[in-house]
Amino acid sequence: MIELRNIEKSWPRGSETVPGLRGVDLSVSRGEFVTIMGPSGSGKSTLLHIVGLIDAPTAGSYELEGRDVASLGDRDLARIRCRHFGFIFQGFHLLPELTALENVTLPMAYADMPRALRPTRAKELLERVGLGARMNHYPSTLSGGEQQRVAVARALANDPGFLLADEPTGNLPTETGRAIVDLLADLNAEGLTIVMVTHDAALGALGRRSIRLRDGLVEAGATPMTAGV
Amino acid sequence: METAGLSARLLLSRPGETLVAVLGVALGVGALVGVSTLLRGYDEFQARLARNPISREITVAGFRGPRDGEAAVVSIDDSAEPPQRLSLADGQKVLSEVTGLEAVYQYQSRRFVTSPLSAERMRSLAQGPGGPGPQPGEGGMTLLSAGGAAAPLPPGGADPLQELLRAQEIALAADAKEPVDEVSVEELRGLVVSPSFFAAFGLEAASGSLFDERDQGSESKVAVLGASLAKTLFKGQEALGKRLRLNGTAYSVMGILKPDPWEDGTRQLPFDAQVFVPQQSRTLKTPDGRTLALASSADSLSIMAAPERSPARAGKDLQAWFDRSYGQGRVRVATAAARFEKAVDQRKGVLLVLSILAGAAASAAAVNLFNIMAGRILKRAGSYAVMRAVGATANRVFASVMAETALAAGLGALLSLLVSPLLFHALEGALTAAGGGRVPIRLDLAWLLAGTFVATAAAIVLVAAPARSAARAPIADALKTE
Numbered sequence: 001m002i003e004l005r006n007i008e009k010s011w012p013r014g015s016e017t018v019p020g021l022r023g024v025d026l027s028v029s030r031g032e033f034v035t036i037m038g039p040s041g042s043g044k045s046t047l048l049h050i051v052g053l054i055d056a057p058t059a060g061s062y063e064l065e066g067r068d069v070a071s072l073g074d075r076d077l078a079r080i081r082c083r084h085f086g087f088i089f090q091g092f093h094l095l096p097e098l099t100a101l102e103n104v105t106l107p108m109a110y111a112d113m114p115r116a117l118r119p120t121r122a123k124e125l126l127e128r129v130g131l132g133a134r135m136n137h138y139p140s141t142l143s144g145g146e147q148q149r150v151a152v153a154r155a156l157a158n159d160p161g162f163l164l165a166d167e168p169t170g171n172l173p174t175e176t177g178r179a180i181v182d183l184l185a186d187l188n189a190e191g192l193t194i195v196m197v198t199h200d201a202a203l204g205a206l207g208r209r210s211i212r213l214r215d216g217l218v219e220a221g222a223t224p225m226t227a228g229v
Numbered sequence: 230m231e232t233a234g235l236s237a238r239l240l241l242s243r244p245g246e247t248l249v250a251v252l253g254v255a256l257g258v259g260a261l262v263g264v265s266t267l268l269r270g271y272d273e274f275q276a277r278l279a280r281n282p283i284s285r286e287i288t289v290a291g292f293r294g295p296r297d298g299e300a301a302v303v304s305i306d307d308s309a310e311p312p313q314r315l316s317l318a319d320g321q322k323v324l325s326e327v328t329g330l331e332a333v334y335q336y337q338s339r340r341f342v343t344s345p346l347s348a349e350r351m352r353s354l355a356q357g358p359g360g361p362g363p364q365p366g367e368g369g370m371t372l373l374s375a376g377g378a379a380a381p382l383p384p385g386g387a388d389p390l391q392e393l394l395r396a397q398e399i400a401l402a403a404d405a406k407e408p409v410d411e412v413s414v415e416e417l418r419g420l421v422v423s424p425s426f427f428a429a430f431g432l433e434a435a436s437g438s439l440f441d442e443r444d445q446g447s448e449s450k451v452a453v454l455g456a457s458l459a460k461t462l463f464k465g466q467e468a469l470g471k472r473l474r475l476n477g478t479a480y481s482v483m484g485i486l487k488p489d490p491w492e493d494g495t496r497q498l499p500f501d502a503q504v505f506v507p508q509q510s511r512t513l514k515t516p517d518g519r520t521l522a523l524a525s526s527a528d529s530l531s532i533m534a535a536p537e538r539s540p541a542r543a544g545k546d547l548q549a550w551f552d553r554s555y556g557q558g559r560v561r562v563a564t565a566a567a568r569f570e571k572a573v574d575q576r577k578g579v580l581l582v583l584s585i586l587a588g589a590a591a592s593a594a595a596v597n598l599f600n601i602m603a604g605r606i607l608k609r610a611g612s613y614a615v616m617r618a619v620g621a622t623a624n625r626v627f628a629s630v631m632a633e634t635a636l637a638a639g640l641g642a643l644l645s646l647l648v649s650p651l652l653f654h655a656l657e658g659a660l661t662a663a664g665g666g667r668v669p670i671r672l673d674l675a676w677l678l679a680g681t682f683v684a685t686a687a688a689i690v691l692v693a694a695p696a697r698s699a700a701r702a703p704i705a706d707a708l709k710t711e
Contacts, residue, residue: 046705054618055705074623074701082620089708093615097242098235109231110620154619 002028002051002162002195007060009046009216020046021057022216028195030161033188035207036197042213044197045166051195052085052164053077065161082111086155090167092147094139100126100150101135107157125153129183145176152183156192163187165196169203181206232625236632243605247637250601254641254688257594259648260587262680267653268580270670271573277495282430284566285534287330287544289551320530327550329538332429334531335508336422338498341475343412345405400478407479409472413464417475419504427453429533431491432500437469437484444483444507452480455501456488462504473504480506497669540564572668576660583656594641595688602634602692606699613699614707627700634692635685642685649677 004027009020021043028034028051036044049055050062053069062070069080086107087093094103104122113121126135129149139147148168155163165184169177181203188194188208196207204210212219240247278284320333420426424440427433435456444451452475459468459482471482489500534543544564551560606613613626621629653672661667699707 049705052618054614054708055703078617078620078622078625081618087618089615093611093618093708095612095615097238102238106235106616107619109235110616110625115231158620 001030001063001065002026003061003063004047004051004057005061007047007050007057007062009043009050009055010058019216021050023060024213024216024218026051026211026218028162028193030193031188031191032209033185033194033207034196035204035210036195036213037199037201037204037210038213038219039199043216044199044213047213048164048166048195048197051162052087053081054087078110082107083158084161086157086160086163088148088151088155088163088165088168090170092139092144092151092171094147094150094154096139099136099138100131100142100146100153103139103150104135104153104157107154111158113158122153122157125156126150128156129153143176144172145179148172148176148180149183152180152187156187160192162193162195165194167197167199169198169200177203232629232632233636236629236636239605239609239629240633240636246601246605250598250637251641251644253594253597254638254685255644255648257587257591257645258642258681258684258688259645260652261584261591261684262645262677263649263652264580264584264587264656265680266649266673266677267656267670268577268584269673269676270653270657271577271580271668273673274495274668274670275570275573277493278566278569281491281493281495282533283491283495284564284569285536285538285540285543286565287532287534287540287547288563288565289530289532289547289560320532323532323547323550327543327546329535329543329546330532331535332425332533334423334425334429334533336420336426336531337508339419339421339476339506341417341419341504342415343417343474344415345474346401346477404474404478407472407474409474409479410463410466412462412473414462417458417462417504418498418502419475419506420500421508422505423508426505427486429531430489430500432489433487434484435487437482439484439486440505440507445509449507449509450478450480451483451507453484453486453505454482455499455503455505456486457499457501458504459485475504475506494671495669497667534564540566569668575664576668579660580656591684595684595691598634598638598641598688599691602630602637603695605633606630606692606695610699610702610707611709614702614704617704618708623700627696630696630700631689631693634689634696638685638688641688642681645681645684646677649681653677 005025007021007024007026010017011020012018024043024047026047036047038044046055050057057070060070061068064080064084069077072080094100095106098106101119101122104125105118108118108121109115123132123135126132126149129152131146131149131153134142134146137146139150142150148171151168155165163184168180168184172180184194184196185206194207196203198204324330324333422440424442424444427439432439434453437453439453440451443449452473454462454468462468462473463471468482469485472479473482474480486500486505492499492501532547534540541564544562544567548560548562551562552558613630616626616629617623650672657670
C-alpha cells in the first residue's frame, strides 16, 4: 500500500520558490486502478514521480507497504523502484541502442535475476503485449503503439506491485492509445495496481478511482482517496 | 544485460564516432608511448653503460700495423726515424705514469668459419679483400719481415707479399689435415685478444685456463669459449679440450669462461657467445727456405680506467700524457662512454622534440575522447534517467558510462600497443641511419604496457566528472530531456 501524507514539492527559481504540490495526500491500495487528472502544470506528473520514487518531495511523509521511504538513499530507492514499480512514460523512453527484447531484460539485470531466465521471461512478456514477432526489433523500427507495448512489457519485467503510467497514450493515435489502456485495464483485472496520469477525461473515467489536481492541490469534489476499498 | 555488455552496445551504436575516438587514442597514446619508450631505452642504455666496464674503456686509436716482433702497436708517427709506435709493452709505462688506469689490452673482432676451407677460400683468407695482411672481420696476420725477425727486406729479392701468401696457404693447407671435433655452427663471431683482455673485463675461467704471454707464440693454437657458446658449440658435449677449426686453423679449447658478470645487453655481441683466440706473432718458412715473421693485427690499444676514476677525467689525463710524450695531437684518445653519449645525446634531443609533439597528440586524443563521451553523456541524459527509473543505481549508471569510456580507450590502447613498437623501431632505425652508429637499446615491454595503461587511465579519468554528474542527475529532471 502507498501512503502519502501532506506532500509538498517546490523548486527554487532565483530567490523565489515555485510551488508544485502543496500538501497532497494520497493512498493507493493493492489492486486499485487510480487515475490522476488535471490540467497541465497541476502537478500530476510530479505526484506520480514522487509515488514512483524518481523524485523526492520537499516535505511530507511517504510510506510504502508500511515502510518510510522518504529518507532512503539511492541504493535502497533503486532497489524499491526495481522491485515494486513499473514505469510507463508518455515518450516511451526505450533505450534506442537495444532491441525490444533487450529493453525488457534491462530491469531484470538490475534486479539481479539469473541471466538464463531473463530472455524467457522477456519473450513471455512481449508475447503478452502482442509483440512476439517483433522482439528483436530496435525501437526506431517500431511504431509508437509498439514502442509503448514494449514499455509495458518492460514495466512488468520484475513483476512489480505497482504500475505507474504517465500519460501513456499522450503520444499515440486514439485507437492505439485505447489499445494500450485496454491492456492496462486487463493487467489491473489480473490484480496489478495501476496509477495512471492523464489529462484525457475519457481515459480518466476508466480508473476505478480518480483524483483531480489543480495548482498542486487535490481538487475538491474529487473521488475520495480510498474509494472502492 | 550486464554493465559491460550494455556499454559495448552503447559504444557501438555510433560506430563512426567510436572509430574516431579509438583511432585517436591509438595514435595519440601509441606515439607518446613509442617515443617515451625510445627515450627510456636510451636512458636505460646510459644507465647500463655507466655500470658496465666498457664505459671505462679508453681507446688509443692509431694506425693499423704491427711493429717488428710485437703483436700490438699503435702508430704515433710513422714518418719519424725510427717510426714512433706504441705497443702493449709501452702501455705498461702508461699505467705506471698516469694515475687512475688499471689495465692495457687489445682486442679485435673477427668472423670465423668452422668448416674446412676450399683452396680458393684459403687464398682469400690469406690475402684478404685488400691484399695480404689484416682485414676487418677476417683472420690473417701482417707481415713483419722476410728473411728473419728484424732483418731488412732484401732489395731485389722475391716479392715478400707473394711469399707470405704462399706461406699462409701452405700453413692453412697443413692445418686442414688436422682432425677437429664436430661443431654445431658454420660461422662464429669472436675476438682476437691480448692476455690482459680477460682481466680488464672481469672475465674469469669456469674451467681450464685463459691466455697468458706464452700463448702469444705461434705454436700455441688455443681458444677460449664464452659461457653460452661452450654449451652449444659441441652439441652439448664438454667443450674443454675439444678441437675446432677457425678460418682454416685448428685450435684446442683451453678454457671456458664463466658467464660475463657484466652482460646486460649493452654489448651488441655478448662475450658469452663468442670465441677468443690470442694475439700472436709467428714465423713461417717459405718454400725457398726464407723465414717470414708475422703478427696479429690491431688498430687500437685499449686502456681501462679504474672504477673509482671518472673515465672522462682519465681520458683527459691520458691525452695530456700522450701530448707531453709525443707531441700535441699525435695520439687520439677517446672514451667509449663519450662516444656513446654523443650519439645518445643527439638522439635524445630529437626525441625530446618528438615527445612534445607526441604528448600533444595524446592530449588531443584524450580531449577528443572526452568530447565524444561528454557529448554522448549529454545526449543520453534521458536514457540514464530511464535506467535509474527501472532500477539502476546511480553508481551502476556511472559504471556503465565509465565502462563505455574504458572500452573505447581500451580498444585504442590495444591498437596503440601495435603502433608503439612500430614507431619505436621506425624511429630507432631512422635515428641510427641519421648517424652516430647503432646504440643497443631494447624495447621495454613493461614500460610500454605501463605507459599505455597510464595514458589510457588518464583519458578515462577525464570523463569521470561528467559521467558522475550525469549518473547522479535528478531522474525526473533528466527524463524531461529525453
